[in-house]
Amino acid sequence: MNPDTIKNIVAGLTIAIGGIAPALAISRFATEAMRSLGRNPEAAGSIATNLILALAFAEAIAIYALVIALAIKFV
Amino acid sequence: MSVLRKPGFWLAAAVLAALAFNFFHPFDIQAPHITLAAEEVLRIGGLRVTNTLLASWLAMAVLIVVALLSTRNMQAVPHGLQNLVEAVLEALAKICEPTLGSRTPLVFPTIATLFLFIVVCNWMEILPGFASIVVTKAAEHGQALERVPLLRSAATDLNTTVALALSAVLMSQVYGTLVAGFPRYLTRFVNIRRFVAFFDGLRGRGPKESVSTLALGLLDLFVGLMELFDEFTKILSFSFRLFGNVFAGEVLLSVMVFLFPFVASLPFLGLELFVGAVQAFVFAVLATAFIAQATTTHHHAPAQVRQPVCPTPATPLTERS
Numbered sequence: 001m002n003p004d005t006i007k008n009i010v011a012g013l014t015i016a017i018g019g020i021a022p023a024l025a026i027s028r029f030a031t032e033a034m035r036s037l038g039r040n041p042e043a044a045g046s047i048a049t050n051l052i053l054a055l056a057f058a059e060a061i062a063i064y065a066l067v068i069a070l071a072i073k074f075v
Numbered sequence: 076m077s078v079l080r081k082p083g084f085w086l087a088a089a090v091l092a093a094l095a096f097n098f099f100h101p102f103d104i105q106a107p108h109i110t111l112a113a114e115e116v117l118r119i120g121g122l123r124v125t126n127t128l129l130a131s132w133l134a135m136a137v138l139i140v141v142a143l144l145s146t147r148n149m150q151a152v153p154h155g156l157q158n159l160v161e162a163v164l165e166a167l168a169k170i171c172e173p174t175l176g177s178r179t180p181l182v183f184p185t186i187a188t189l190f191l192f193i194v195v196c197n198w199m200e201i202l203p204g205f206a207s208i209v210v211t212k213a214a215e216h217g218q219a220l221e222r223v224p225l226l227r228s229a230a231t232d233l234n235t236t237v238a239l240a241l242s243a244v245l246m247s248q249v250y251g252t253l254v255a256g257f258p259r260y261l262t263r264f265v266n267i268r269r270f271v272a273f274f275d276g277l278r279g280r281g282p283k284e285s286v287s288t289l290a291l292g293l294l295d296l297f298v299g300l301m302e303l304f305d306e307f308t309k310i311l312s313f314s315f316r317l318f319g320n321v322f323a324g325e326v327l328l329s330v331m332v333f334l335f336p337f338v339a340s341l342p343f344l345g346l347e348l349f350v351g352a353v354q355a356f357v358f359a360v361l362a363t364a365f366i367a368q369a370t371t372t373h374h375h376a377p378a379q380v381r382q383p384v385c386p387t388p389a390t391p392l393t394e395r396s
Contacts, residue, residue, distance in 0.1 A: 046173060053364060056357040060312045063319035070322065074111040 011073040018065020025058035093338040104336055107329035111322075113232040114223040116210050126224055127232035130205070134195045134229060163191075170360065174367045178254065182366050185246045189239065190359035193230065197321060197351025200228035201344045206329070230321035230354075233314065240313035243362040244306055251369035263369075264303045266295040309365060313358065320354045 033051040037044060078084050113125035145160040153161050167187055172179055199205065205226045212221040229235045251260045262268065269292035275281035276288075324347045331340040 049170060049173070049360060052353075052357060053360055056316065056361060057312075060316050063316050066319045066323055067315050070111060070319075070326075074109060 007072055011069045014069040015065050019062050022058045022062035026055055029054045096337050097335045097339055107333050109326055116223055116225055126227040127229050127235055130226045131229035131235055134199055137195055138191055171363050174363050178370055182250055186359050186363055189362055190355050193358055194352055194355035196229040201347055228321055228325060230317050231325050233318050236314040236318040240310045244310050247366045247369040250366050254370040264299045266299050269295055317354055317358060320350060324350050
């Protein structure tokens with residue numbers, strides 16, 4: 001394999017593996033948010049804000065993987 | 076024959092034809108030119124002006140012009156542009172209010188500036204002219220002529236997002252110092268109150284403290300260190316989150332335009348509008364949360380003590396998955 005092929009494979013694997021954990025985390029956040037929304041629909045506003053905040057933290061991990069993958073691919 | 080009279084049929088046929096045209100068009104479309112680093116488009120004195128810097132200047136100009144136009148002839152009952160700007164700012168203030176409480180008037184300008192700048196930068200990305208207007212750079216050292224896009228979305232440059240993250244984190248320190256006062260804000264990072272109490276007790280200058288106070292003092296020092304470390308992590312995550320999302324969006328758009336040049340790539344423009352607004356919102360909400368955290372010291376109760384929306388049930392909810 002030439003270095004470019006290895007680069008492409010590694011970049012793909014980086015984001016593929018790095019996306020697993022954030023996906024699981026986001027699904028748990030969303031599940032819990034929906035559940036609490038069902039219990040207490042009046043708190044929709046604060047649930048939404050806090051959910052987006054929590055999602056941003058989980059998503060940050062995926063973004064780190066994405067940045068590394070882009071760096072491998074393009075730098 | 077009746078199906079030919081229906082406008083829906085012809086609309087669907089036109090869309091399908093446009094989609095099919097993606098595969099049978101006669102044009103030669105070049106593969107997208109994707110670079111991670113921003114490229115220099117012109118040089119003013121010693122300052123290298125990159126395409127992302129130019130785009131961020133454009134965003135600033137848009138914001139300044141809108142601000143001047145909307146405040147030129149202010150009325151108590153707003154209409155037109157003033158109404159629009161007020162609606163946006165009020166919606167934003169409503170989001171900040173529950174977290175910041177009484178500190179909203181102090182902090183809100185920073186939050187609103189960050190939000191508006193990022194959202195304008197992100198939305199300008201899909202304007203025609205971005206990445207399509209190309210300047211040709213003079214060849215240097217025998218290299219081939221380089222074609223560089225004149226404008227490129229500002230947040231696709233890590234320099235822009237690091238600058239935004241640095242200003243957000245620095246402003247949270249400034250607000251923490253303003254609200255709590257310098258010495259007390261410093262105890263967030265260097266908390267030696269328990270240490271001082273313990274050694275005062277040893278030297279007979281105060282009440283004798285147990286050894287657990289010393290252990291807790293050490294723990295306080297460690298917690299302060301973690302807080303300090305956390306500030307640097309914030310800069311990293313702030314900047315990488317914005318950069319990663321916007322750059323990935325740009326790559327997505329250029330790859331989609333390359334693969335499906337006609338019609339089929341349009342929905343992704345809508346997706347980018349959504350992602351740009353959400354990222355600006357996330358940046359603003361996170362900055363709000365961090366500033367609220369910095370301006371709430373441990374010594375007095377947080378300002379966001381609110382009545383629970385719904386009274387807690389007498390019997391605990393036991394069903395849990």
